[in-house]
Amino acid sequence: MSLSESLVRLRYRVFPDHVLGEILTKKWVDSAIPFAALVLVIAIFGPIVPRFFQFGTISLLSGEMAELGLIVLGLTVVMISGGIDLSVGSTFALCVTTALYMMNVQGLSLGGGLAATLAVGAVCGAINGFMVGILRMRAFLTTLVTLIIFRSVFDIVFPQISTDIVMNYPQSPAYDALGMGHLLGLPISFWVMVAVALVLHIVLSRGRYGWRLLAVGGARRSAHNAGINVRWTVFSAYVLCSVLVALGAYHFSARIGSAASDIGAGMELQALTATVLGGISLGGGRGSVSKALMGALFVLILSTSLLALAIPGPVNALILGLVLVSAVFLDVRWVKNRHKLLRAVYISPTFNKLPPAISTTVGPLVPNDRLRASEPIGLGIMDGAEDAIFDRDGNLYTGSRHGDIMRWFGPDYTRYEIFAHTGGAPQGMAFDATGNLVVCVGGMGLYQVSPEGEVRLLTAETNRSWTSIADDSVMKLADDCDILPDGRIIFSEATVRFEMHDWYADALESRGNGRLIVYDPNTGTTRTILSDLIFPNGVCTSYDGESVLFAESWACRINRYYYAGPKKGRLERVIEGLPGYPDNINRASDGTYWLALMGSRTPALDLSLEMPGFRRRMARRVSQDAWLMPNLNTGCVLKFNEKGEILESFWDLGGTRHPMITSMREHRGTLYLCGIFNNRMGALKLPDADQNWCGVDSYWGKPA
Incomplete structure (x- = not known):
């Protein structure tokens, strides 16, 4: 390797460019803007507002935060569901009036007054929810109308009972404690708000209801198609919003003990500014409790600081309006351009110089048309069969891009059923000793299908690597699997950075994004045994009982990993410089192995792998359909032995039968071919093969 190549390789090893992209994909990145805004407002007003950092000021601020925070949390729920509620200020006014009347005039207990206040809030929310969720009226106009209606009701009722409210006092010590009591130096109402926020966080991030809210806000039609009751979900979001507003109003009434005719006026501006600044998307489907509270704290600090500096009320409202406009602008621009920024920095090619390709002009790799003699199976019916496998009864199992596992009945394989x-997307498959079918499912993990067709998840997570910025514990592309003699399942995960349909981006990067994983069904544990692999693919337990063979597609090589014996834990190269991109590996009846090449190497792409800067510019400036990609239009099957010697090859140069081959299985004298982009399988007779050989028997022996 030349000095320049060594420097380039060292540069990409020491300064990996993918780090920035992985940071930007973290969920907490969306919290960066509200957090930065909060730090900025504290830095601005802290030095100039008298007693800003004194504990008394913090205690007073936390009491007000309890009220505004609950209102903002309620509005957050509605906005996550894809709606908006402009009536929160008017609802707040009605609920404060209700609380004061029930506690001061009627003399109810803490629980009775709270129940009455929450009931009024629930009614207001139900009115909004019925019109927006059930009748499907536009949220903005509907809540703008209810803002006026609820305010009008307040203006009618409040003058008639205001005197009674002022002339009477509550008779509940618990109510007084809620308004004036402290715990650890902070108001009790603040701790109530914290408890509500924690519960709401768990509901939104871990609960089924929270997931439904996010789904409805993100894509209502898709949520409906998934079986979610969209109308009820939207209705309940408005009810929950108004109930939280009512709870905030109850805290306010306990703290202040009276009300004025302008109570709640302009509160919708404060709440909306807090939610949008907190990163709660106006389009729905995105938001969190922590971000909402950061936005609420920002607005509260800004408002109280302006009042402390004797800034007039109209100027205060003007500044809040400008902050809201800025927050909306940032929200719209971020949502619109986030994917562009991620595309520009996430795909991070590295240096990957391939060894010279094994010659295809002489020897066993000379191109031929031997695959043209194959007969089609399931023509026009199969769709995306990445792998195929046979049971002892001669039934053929294939996957499909629709998520089905199809069982084809021999001997002609014209009849089939949906087995599971x-x-x-089912990928590699293997039978265990008891007849269960183990399947790698792209995007989901490792699954088991019983002989009766019952599907069960085995594992979808492995141990997280210490040096990973992104959480790589969850599997993205479980690819191919095989079973060791002791029953453990060993399988490959092709990439931890990209989804199944973004395989071309991983090819462009050509970095070690993949890993080899072992699942132990006896203990239920999963662990990674090899990492930093370049798109690891086919996995096959070798005949020696001590090792497994696996492919690295974009590195064009076959490796051997020893799981037992004196070489346990060692990794060896078996074949390097393949003329194409290896995929699945399976046993042959004569003690050798079959290998699928899903495509052929091209000089242009090979050269570009040595120029990561060029590939990075291409990813940023050129549309995806114009990228340099692996050539997947020429299918080939190789046979090799334990020493890595290639014995023979089968090609389809014209692509008339099998333009791409991802896997093959030998079964009773016939080689069966499949490809994830093909609409068929192929059956090629092997006259010299063992006509009674079955792959399952080679693993577990023939049944007694």
Whole structure:
């Protein structure tokens, strides 16, 4: 390797460019803007506002935060569901009036007054929810109308009972404690708000209801198609919003003890500014409790600081309006351009110089048309069969891009049934000793299908690597699997950075994004045994009982990993410089192995792998359909032995039968071919092969 190549390789090893992209994909990145805004407002007003950092000021601020925070949390729920509620200020006024009347005039207990206040809030929310959720009226106009209606009701009722409210006092010590009591130096109402926020955080991030809210806000039609009751979800979001507003109003009434005719006026501006600044998307489907509270704290500090500096009320409202406009601008621009920024920095090619390709002009790799003699199976019916496998009864199992596992009945394989539905894209398959079918499902993990067709998840997570910025514990592309003699399942995950349909981006990067994983069904544990692999693909337990063979597609090589014996834990190269991109590996009847090449190397792409800067510019400036990609239009099957010697090859140069081959299985004298982009399988007779050989028997022996 030349000095320049060594420097380039060292540069990409020491300064990996993918780090920035992985940071930007973290969920907490969305919190960066509200957090930065909060730090900025504290830095501005802290030095100039008298007693800003004194504990008394913090205690007073936390009491007000309890009220505004609950209102903002309620509005957050509605906005996550894809709606908006402009009536929160008027609802707040009605609820404060209700609380004061029930506690001061009627003399109810803490629980009775709270129940009455929450009931009024629930009614207001139900009115909004019925019109927006059930009748499907536009949220903005509807809540703008209810803002006026609720305010009018307040203006009618409040003058008639205001005197009674002022002339009477509550008779509940618990109510007084809620308004004036402290715990650890902070108001009790603040701790109530914290408790509500924690519960709401768990509901939104871990609960089924929270997931439904996010789904409805993100894509209502898709949520409906997934079986979610969209109308009820939207209705309940408005009810929950108004109930939280009512709870905030109850805290306010306990703290202040009276009300004025302008109570709640302009509160919708404060709440909306807080939510949008907190990163709660106006388009729905995005938001969190922590971000909402950061936005609420920003607005509260800004408002109280301006009042402390004797800034007039109209100027205060003007500044809040300008902050809201800025927050909306940032929200719209971020949502619109986030994917562009990620595309520009996430794909991070590295240096990957391939060894010279094994010659295809002489020897066993000379191109031929031997695959043209194959007969089609399931023509026009199969769709995306990445792998195929046979049971002892001669039934053929294939996957489909629709998530089904299809069982084809021999001997002609014209009849089939849907054996199981996985919900994802079935990839590599293997039978265990008891007849269970183990399946790698792209985007979902490792699954098991019983002989009766019952699907069960085995594992979808492995141990997280210490040096990973992104959480790589969850599997993205479980690819191919095989079973060790002791029953453990070993399988490959092609990439931890990209989804199944973004395989071309991983090819462009050509970095070690993949890993080899072992699942132990006896203990239920999963662990990574090899990492930093370049798109690891086919996995096959070798005949020696001590090692497994696996492919690295974009590195064009076959490796051997020893799981037992004197070489346990060692990794060896078996074949390097393949003329194409290796995929699945399976056993042959004569003690050798079959290998699928899903495509052929091209000089242009090989050269570009030595120029990561060029590939990075291409990813940023050129549309994806114009990228340099692996050539997947020429299918080939190789046979090799334990020493890595290639014995023979089968090609389809014209692509008339099998333009791409991702896997093959030998079964009773016939080689069966499949490809994830093909609409068929192929059956090629092997006259010299063992006509009674079955792959399952080679693993577990023939049944007694």
